[in-house]
């Protein structure tokens with residue numbers, strides 16, 4: 342049997358970009374005491390790598406490859422780095438297709454995250470880079486039982502803001518009551534002993550907050566209509582919502598009912614970068630500043646017999662550069678319109694993988710009324726209308742002013758919102774938002790919206806695979822097309838997450854390093870020319 346050494350591993354790792362990094366982790370080739378330090382053996386000896394796109398994936402590739410002795414150039418079309426890792430502050434600009442560039446005019450110390458806003462505690466690589474790059478993080482309050490559900494114009498609960506804790510506890514109560522009744526009638530207990538049934542009944546009572554008679558009744562867990570206090574103020578518990586009312590108002594519809602804790606990625610503890618998520622991008626940018634060419638839009642990618650040629654344009658005109666290898670992190674809807682000589686399979690994969698439509702609006706208010714009047718500190722209100730979600734900031738609590746994310750929507754709703762002018766998006770956010778928070782009228786100051794599927798150089802939120810594209814097209818892009826490798830969140834199972842950009846970058850760096858060090862060991866060092 343062939344001996345499995347680091348050396349022959351490296352050559353085999355080159356076969357499939359996605360395989361090298363996980364296999365190295367598994368083989369313990371990365372220091373186990375620092376599970377996510379990326380300490381590969383060997384040196385790139387100045388091989389020239391051209392990286393297309395200066396988002397998190399592109400900059401991470403350059404950062405890690407430079408540590409390994411490669412000579413990297415990053416071509417980034419925008420005048421800023423970071424791509425989707427983008428926080429909107431005073432002076433931030435965004436360009437959507439077919440409309441003028443918009444400039445934010447928020448107060449100096451305020452911001453909102455137009456792209457990533459939360460980091461799951463299990464996204465180790467994202468947290469690793471925050472630590473390595475010295476980006477301070479703070480808890481992001483993704484779960485807030487004090488936020489609202491709001492069903493506009495539907496059913497008996499129409500246009501009533503209902504605290505999440507009421508909806509969640511009412512539903513747990515009703516469902517556990519139903520279950521205990523069916524167990525009592527021997528509907529569900531055929532496989533259980535008498536003792537088991539008793540334990541299940543005890544669990545159901547605890548889970549749903551059932552009364553001694555196993556019925557669901559209002560209790561303090563769903564909150565108070567009059568808060569308890571000193572002296573005689575015992576507090577008043579509000580009556581429960583009727584199950585039929587919640588059903589008929591659509592609160593339990595799958596696209597509305599939302600318990601973040603049921604979703605792995607949204608379970609607390611979650612984090613955010615202090616002062617804006619783009620601080621992660623800025624910290625990376627500081628590490629690769631010498632390699633980064635901003636304002637350089639790639640227009641062509643050509644595989645040469647033993648290298649790669651990239652055409653791009655900047656403020657000075659059109660240019661061409663050559664390199665040994667290339668890493669393309671350009672989002673696929675954008676790449677689809679760039680001239681290349683990729684294989685048919687690769688071109689098809691680029692064309693067929695679709696991206697989600699999504700948009701957000703930041704609304705600056707002169708008073709944090711959601712905290713002062715509604716006692717909402719972070720978290721999300723869910724609606725059945727175009728807004729879909731209102732995000733409350735998880736920073737600067739008790740401050741004076743603040744920015745809410747007035748809508749964060751997807752697909753059809755994002756499509757229709759995205760078609761509106763900036764002024765009409767603001768109008769919509771205010772019109773619908775004031776149904777929940779009438780304070781909007783008095784406290785609103787200004788807004789800034791980003792429609793990602795309309796945004797130049799992205800044309801989508803993130804890759805959205807179905808079983809067919811995942812099976813038929815995804816694997817094609819995990820392999821290089823001759824000298825061109827592909828990286829970015831779209832080349833992972835972590836779509837919509839920064840962790841995808843980081844994981845993918847490392848996969849490709851490992852694969853390139855495997856290819857280069859193997860060729861260097863086997864052939865003269867100058868065998869691969871650009």
Ligand SMILES: Cc1cc2nc3c(=O)[nH]c(=O)nc-3n(C[C@H](O)[C@H](O)[C@H](O)COP(=O)(O)OP(=O)(O)OC[C@H]3O[C@@H](n4cnc5c(N)ncnc54)[C@H](O)[C@@H]3O)c2cc1C
Nearest residue numbers: 394396397398418424425457458459639829830837838839
């Ligand atoms: C609305 C939204 C919410 C999100 N929420 C979260 C979250 O809460 N948590 C989380 O972890 N992640 C979140 N994400 C996902 C995260 O932002 C991405 O996964 C990650 O930033 C992708 O990085 P990337 O480098 O792969 O791509 P990008 O950031 O898109 O980088 C690609 C780069 O290529 C550049 N480019 C494009 N065309 C050209 C060209 N022709 N020439 C040169 N350069 C070009 C672009 O300008 C861009 O800088 C969210 C994303 C969005 C859009």
